[in-house]
Amino acid sequence: MLKYILRRIAYAxxxxxxxxxxxxxxxxxxxxxxxxxxxxxDTPKDVVEQVxxxxxxxxxxxxxxxxxxxxxxxxxxxxxxxxxxPVAGDLILAxxxxxxxxxxxxxxxxxxxxxxxxxxxxxxxxxxxxLAVSFAVGGVSVPHYWLGMVMVIFFSVLMNVxxxxxxxxxxxxxxxQHIQYLILPALTLSCTPIGLLTRTxxxxxxxxxxxxxxxxxxxxxxxNRTMMLHVVKNAAPTILAVMGLQLGYLMGxxxxxxxxxxxxxxxxxxxxxxxxxxxPVIQGATLVLAMFFVMLNLIVDIMQTMIDPRIVRK
Amino acid sequence: MSTASTTSPDISGASASxxxxxxxxxxxxxxxxxxxxxxxxxxxxxxxxFLLIVFAPWIAPYxxxxxxxxxxxxxxxWQGHLLGTDELGRDMLTRLMYGGRYSWFVGITPVTIAFxxxxxxxxLAGFVGGKVNMLIMRATDVFxxxxxxxxxxxxxxxxGPGIFNAILSMTLVFIPPLIRVSESVTTSVRNLDYVxxxxxxxxxxxxxVRVHVLPxxxxxxxxxxxxxxxxxxxxxxxxxxxxxxVKPPTPEWGMMLNTLRTAIYSQxxxxxxxxxxxxxxxxxxxxxxxxxxxxxxxxx
Numbered sequence: 001m002l003k004y005i006l007r008r009i010a011y012a013x014x015x016x017x018x019x020x021x022x023x024x025x026x027x028x029x030x031x032x033x034x035x036x037x038x039x040x041x042d043t044p045k046d047v048v049e050q051v052x053x054x055x056x057x058x059x060x061x062x063x064x065x066x067x068x069x070x071x072x073x074x075x076x077x078x079x080x081x082x083x084x085x086p087v088a089g090d091l092i093l094a095x096x097x098x099x100x101x102x103x104x105x106x107x108x109x110x111x112x113x114x115x116x117x118x119x120x121x122x123x124x125x126x127x128x129x130x131l132a133v134s135f136a137v138g139g140v141s142v143p144h145y146w147l148g149m150v151m152v153i154f155f156s157v158l159m160n161v162x163x164x165x166x167x168x169x170x171x172x173x174x175x176x177q178h179i180q181y182l183i184l185p186a187l188t189l190s191c192t193p194i195g196l197l198t199r200t201x202x203x204x205x206x207x208x209x210x211x212x213x214x215x216x217x218x219x220x221x222x223x224n225r226t227m228m229l230h231v232v233k234n235a236a237p238t239i240l241a242v243m244g245l246q247l248g249y250l251m252g253x254x255x256x257x258x259x260x261x262x263x264x265x266x267x268x269x270x271x272x273x274x275x276x277x278x279x280p281v282i283q284g285a286t287l288v289l290a291m292f293f294v295m296l297n298l299i300v301d302i303m304q305t306m307i308d309p310r311i312v313r314k
Numbered sequence: 315m316s317t318a319s320t321t322s323p324d325i326s327g328a329s330a331s332x333x334x335x336x337x338x339x340x341x342x343x344x345x346x347x348x349x350x351x352x353x354x355x356x357x358x359x360x361x362x363x364f365l366l367i368v369f370a371p372w373i374a375p376y377x378x379x380x381x382x383x384x385x386x387x388x389x390x391x392w393q394g395h396l397l398g399t400d401e402l403g404r405d406m407l408t409r410l411m412y413g414g415r416y417s418w419f420v421g422i423t424p425v426t427i428a429f430x431x432x433x434x435x436x437x438l439a440g441f442v443g444g445k446v447n448m449l450i451m452r453a454t455d456v457f458x459x460x461x462x463x464x465x466x467x468x469x470x471x472x473x474g475p476g477i478f479n480a481i482l483s484m485t486l487v488f489i490p491p492l493i494r495v496s497e498s499v500t501t502s503v504r505n506l507d508y509v510x511x512x513x514x515x516x517x518x519x520x521x522x523v524r525v526h527v528l529p530x531x532x533x534x535x536x537x538x539x540x541x542x543x544x545x546x547x548x549x550x551x552x553x554x555x556x557x558x559x560v561k562p563p564t565p566e567w568g569m570m571l572n573t574l575r576t577a578i579y580s581q582x583x584x585x586x587x588x589x590x591x592x593x594x595x596x597x598x599x600x601x602x603x604x605x606x607x608x609x610x611x612x613x614x
Contacts, residue, residue, distance in 0.1 A: 018456040026472040137604070141597040143548045145555050146571060146589025153582040252461025256552050260575075271556060274471040286468040290460045297459070 077284035087284035098265030102250035109190035113197025121205035139195025148260035244300030248293040346609035353605025367414035376405035413565035421547035428488035436496025540603035
């Protein structure tokens, strides 16, 4: 068990390094000389060359990468071109806001998705099943940036119950003054996990219900509630993996919803950076969000083996 | 690579146009599709949409770029403008028809390219195995370490706005999942007895792939690719919503949705129209691929 966990962590290291290479390359796939992002356009040529040397941009790419990685490991993600502030500081504040949003949306989405999915599996073939499945297809097909607009129109413009923009005054706190800002974006963001989890849970649970051991348990006279325990135990590892992936997707994919609701997280930060072509910010935000995703996958994998030891043997 | 791309139009053609006389399997798929009402309706809606956007230059009532300030933000059904006018007084119906051309093009192209490239690499990895498999699959793992929306946004954000960059970044996002799916189906087919016996009778690797592997793996890979189209449509319009797709004044659904955001207070229904188009398209593609999966008997 411990050996498996260590091996899994060891395997995550080359992945994390490759992810950092991809993020590093973002600066270099951007059209134009990266130096243009640092110096003003009308700088004299010799000054430009001096700056190039100072920033190490005259060195070969692998060396530049090593230097960059060294900085990153010390928590230095460079400076924003637009604000001249260190990227890392702003990013931490934004990531905290995005985490609040993604986690809330994920929890809500998981709860509803698991509920609908199991309901559909237990009542397979009935109208309850069909309703849940239609709901799921809608959830995965809806463009959430559009759904966000519809939410704003209904709940902010027409009914005026929730604020349409921002995340409340000052730092994030779990009080109503702040939570009222969270409800609409979190609901909007949760439509994809609801759809995906309903589908996944329905598939897995109905498959488990068809297995021989369930028939045996039924034959033994087990009540439905006790049966649930067996189903949950068997379904948990796969569902856990889907949930882990989804949380990561929500963290990394909240850019459109954040833009609609002006939620001051990493998505809004990325959006502003794209608009200003602020490559260091795009790079930093991508790196942090991708690393979070790598970590999350690692944790989910380890948790899966803890619930179901059979996975290690594969 | 060439084998996969020559076979793919064959299969897509057969499944799109229903039964073909030469193959019993496709006839069966066709008759199953014909009995499936939801799939038929979705296919019908998509066909109508496709015709509307393809023939937009001939049937659209107005010029998509020409507006008038006097007629701006008129409601749905306003005299002569069936779906109203946008924030610059341009006819919405016309712009939605023209906008669909870009949304569909940018939505479908990346999946098509990724189907060809990812499918070939996956079949290669699955069939050859060993070091080639390791190399391809480990490279795939790296891209799997990114949430897909983030990867698309980061790449096209770095490359800058434009249709070409949007298609490029989305293709990169869709190649890894297609590699994984094609690798796993190819690996399972490769180990079947009839492949083994074909090898024993001295068939070359190329013949085995062409005769035994491709016909068995193309179905599942194709069905998987169709499930990606719905995601791709949402992502394509999402990128242009963020300003990473077409440049204004060229109409595109995602971008129109963004520019109409200011109108949600005065004309809420009008402002959401482009989004409804994206939703309907994505929903129909999703249901269509579900129906296709059922008709072709491909398991998840």
